Amino acid sequence: MPYQEGSRLGRETASKLGHLQVLKSDFVRSLIQRFEYPPADDSDAVTPWVSFDPAKARPLPTVIAVDGSLQTIMSDDLPRRELSFVKTALLRMDEHRIARIDRDMPHPIHMRDLAKDSAIYHSTVFPLKNVFVPDQTNYDLVRHIIRDSMKMDLDGQVYETLKWLAYQKWDGTNQRSPEFECPHCKDKESKQSLPYDADETRCTVCGQVMYLTDMVGFHLEMSEDSAPVSLASAYMLIHETLLLLLPVRLAWEQGWIHELSNNYLLIKDGPLMLRGQYVKLIDGIRNLLAWAAKAGHPIHLMGQEKTGLFVDHLGTIARFASPQHRGESPSYAILSHEFIRQHIQRAPDMRELYGHRTNYGEKVFLKLDPHHATVINVPTGQYLNAADRPHDAADLIGLDRILATLPAFISHRFEGGLIPIELANGVASLSSYPSAEVLKMFARLR
Template identity: 50%
Template sequence: MPYQAGNRLGGESASKLGHLDVLNSLFVNEVVQQFEKPDLSEIKAPDIHWYEVDQNAVPLKYIFASDGSLQHLASTGNPKREISYVKTALLRLDPFMIEKIDPDYPHPYQLRKIMTDSAQHHATVFPMKNITIHGTEWISGLRRLIFDSFKDPQLDGEPYETLKWILYKKWFGGQKCRSPSFECPECYAENSGMEFDADTTRCSSCGSTLFITDVLGLHMEMSEEAASETLASAYMMIHETMMLFTAIRYLWNRNHKVLCDTLFLKDGPLTLRGQYSKIVPNIRDFLAYAMQKGAPVHLCGQEKTGKFVDFFQGTAHLFKPLDKVDVPRFSPLSHKFIHSEVQRKREPQYPYGYRTNYGEKVLLKQSPHHLFVLNIPTGQYLDDDDKPNCKEDLIGIDRIMATIPKMISYRHESALVPIELVNGIASLSNYPSATVLKLFSGLE
């Protein structure tokens, strides 16, 4: 019971409560108000440095883009069977081809011609539930399926060769590297890595046949009877990366001049998380080595959603260009800035992206309405909280930036034509379900 108000002093708790109530409702009201009507004047410009895009840089001559898609399909009837259908695609085109496409109303026939003339795709299927693989244990059957999928004869096994090229660091020529170490999927014994160029080996503990694709650790997504949906998405993510690196490997082995004149575009960040991050050091090694050999690889990922896109969209109005005629600008985001301002982590365990990223975040404001969150490699990881902070840190940034205006699409916000096209190839809509069921039937 609160003290009742006397003649001299007001009541105690009642006024305190009233006070709190007012505070609460003010706070709640403020949140609600800002949610409904943002006060843009309250947003402070983040402390990042912007650089003007070099107007004299030469655009790249060729473009490769890769992407993937996946779909989970469930059967009718009993028992309900489930599969995941994965597709990845690689597209080659050049700015000249893009110029011929009407940016506002592209002709479907023209697009289809580009897709059939210049694209390659890969498709595979994973059993998810109530599907048995005859004649073998579930996990070893799935491991075999992953191995066989990588070796897809439709692509002459090229993405598989690229995977081996990365795992065994084959760009070094004479040097015979082992693969990264891994755990036996059958008995969990540690394997110190497969011998140079091996496709398979035997586990010294349990005698199981181990495939080079086991090094990736996709089996960690599987349980005894079912594969998790993340298996399909992890496979897709790795395969679309291998598709893009197949183009890089091909040119590295044959023509450094064309390699240096090519933009390699990936839909999404240049990141491999979890157990897949074990190939990140190898990718960085290659990019650094190519740079050192005078053959910079112009690799670029575009993030279309996520924290960085939200962050950029929320603050872009504070930065130039504010007018169409202004020069475009870009800003590399340092590890420190990302931790404190984008991720809002107080005491991060690792430097930003240390284990997982082979590209750094770069914001590009091409025009008042064209905002891009790009990922651009630095070669080896820059183990410095203030990095990257200048264009010298980022491989080939001037020519990458000079190529962006040649690829802008007007069909979607901040979209790039090659990524739009490769999305189209990798999307499943053009594949009737009959094809999927045909693939499916061989497994039953």
């Protein structure tokens, strides 16, 4: 990467001559020789497509969609100060409202009314670099912002949902929180956790206060005096996940979990997955979904992937799947762990089963009409610990009703577009932020 522009010197530009030298390098050439590129398929004999009749199951009449966005801004002068604004939103819609939206040209006023009546928002801001509060390190400042953002905004509903998940409150077993490393002494040997329902506790090694929000592990992204943008994106993802589970908690606490199970579809923009230190929340999410399904209240939950390996792969094969013509049945393909390793990742020898530590939803290709194909994720509850699973609709929670619901959401504005996700994007998006210039003034960065 070239050097970035400084106050005195312009930015370094990569020279054309430099490119030529790279191509002359024997080492680079030997690397390129070893790369394998997926062949351009001219057929698809392996994907397990199954056609289905959406009319066979009852559509879910209410949809909740969750999305987020972030914007990082920098000061113009030196030292460069950096802040990251994060916004998340939850949008609730019913089938009648969705039916009124124009598929090709949604009217901005419709969108605005929808956002006004049925959305909740959260926003916060993180100091990433060269921003201080007296007597606090950036590290502690960010820890406090995370705790306070979850606790104070939206009447603490998101924080209560974190507690509900951390202590698995639905099953009445009064569990301790998942174990984590103390954010102060970072003692790797001692496993710390919070007693049931606690907001904070003291580290058994150094005696300093640890918050429940520290359990999530955001501080592992940070150094003592600055934080990377990945901190803001991790916060956004965790906040979206908690927003998604918020209606489930409310339904459970208020005694309408049966209604939620029967009538609601929860949709997240992006895969149902957490990585790195955040996987410690995965067990809780899987336990919740498995518990609800077993109790006879399956939670209809899905994610939609819009980029990445699965979307690219589907792009090369979707045209071979049915429906090829209007009026033909739609089809789906449930991808087993083995299928993903062999045919999508092309890494059949990897030891661990696909998604074992990180995913709470399995991958499904879906082709709803000749011009609409997409990748969705649907949970199984507990991880299905076998190479050939998931293998049919019975493995995925509520798949039939999810598939019966989605045809009404088809949008042709974007590749694989689904109306609730487009609307949630609109509500959460950067374009509803003030412009970066306004944010800069607001943040006193100029």
